[in-house]
Amino acid sequence: MDNLKKPRKHAKKPPKEFKSNNEFFEHVFNDKEMIWMGQNTNHLHETNLIQDAMISCIESKEYCKYPPPEGFSELQKLILKDLDLEDLDILITAGGTESLYLCMYNLLEKKNNAITCDPGYLIIDDFADRFAGEVRAVPIYNEECHYKLTPKLVRENIDENTKVVVLIDPLNPLGSAYTEEEIKEFAEIAIENDIYMIHDITYKDFARSHYSVAKYAPSHAITIYSFSKISGMAGLRIGAIISSSELIASIRPILINDLGTNLVAQAGAITALRSKETWIERIVTTTRNNQKRIKKMIDTIDDIFIVNYPSDGNMLGIDISKTGINPEKLSENLLDKKIFTRQGSYTSNEFGDKYLRVSFSIPEEQVKIFCKEFPIAIEELRE
Missing domain, CATH: 3.40.640.10 (Type I PLP-dependent aspartate aminotransferase-like (Major domain))
Known part of the structure; x- marks a missing residue:
């Protein structure tokens, strides 16, 4: 039928090996080893x-x-x-x-x-x-x-x-x-x-x-x-x-x-x-400490900076535009390392080629893995 409504919507492009965003999300969701830094979700609640x-x-x-x-x-x-x-x-x-x-x-x-x-x-x-x-x-x-x-x-x-x-x-x-x-x-x-x-x-x-x-x-x-x-x-x-x-x-x-x-x-x-009142201080403190750890790592890499530091959210943008690296390629590289992040085009039509979005309300050990793998990914893509 040719009379169906076709509302305009920002296209969310899945990584190349996936047919749709739904297939991509299901893959990420089902991979229990995946470090979840792509949707600003909070994984720090320990009490029941x-x-x-x-x-x-x-x-x-x-x-x-x-x-x-x-x-x-x-x-x-x-x-x-x-x-x-x-x-x-x-x-x-x-x-x-x-x-x-x-x-x-x-x-x-x-x-x-x-x-x-x-x-x-x-x-x-x-x-x-x-x-x-x-x-x-x-x-x-x-x-x-x-x-x-x-x-x-x-x-x-x-x-x-x-x-x-x-x-x-x-x-x-x-x-x-x-x-x-x-x-x-x-x-x-x-x-x-x-x-x-x-x-x-x-x-x-x-x-x-x-x-x-x-x-x-x-x-x-x-x-x-x-x-x-x-x-x-x-x-x-x-x-x-x-x-x-x-x-x-x-x-x-x-x-x-x-x-x-x-x-x-x-x-x-x-x-x-x-x-x-029983959990918010721990959640916020851990989140901010994770951000400091990421900032310390980013400061060691040439041509890269955190766009707005300190971030008042549980996410930040990492500007990689001076490296010539495509944020989509960086996001895919990290996904292969089982780290889920978001390329800038997910949150920007005009500036999506400049940054990677990373969220960090996750356990400290997972942030340490990210801080280890991110510089490796940058060097791999520079080459």
């Missing part, structure tokens, strides 16, 4: 509290029932408390990605444009492109803007048709974060222009400091929350949208999971927030 809560939920056979369509009230309250945004409204979703899709679907029309950044989380651009007339991906791969979408850049790109500005804070893939003064100015921009700031805070718990747009512009901010990273629950797909009651009310009619988000995942998420 979150796991035990989900096992208990399964053993009780509560999964036979549907959960509340907007999420359990306890989980909603715990998320709002975690963000100190208890006066706002909330919906539980199947992860931050679904939250982003719902926001784009709800807010954007063909007469609108949306402002994002490049590098960034390209699926956001894909979603916005389905509904807006234009997606303005502002180039931010330079020292002048400190590798992030600044208020100055937003003011330069905004017009009367702008409806949404997306802030990924800290930024995937470079770990750039915002100061309180910058967040206040973003809030002012939103209020002055009557637009929405979508504040994706997926990596906020790894940051040295973090500030909320919703604190300064509660009626113009949409906060995207995820359990995928800091809570180590990426495969369980659970997150939330936090905003004003008016905005949340407009999203309710378009909820995809109108029979509720995964009940077992919600049980884990509740326990993750209840127990957060």
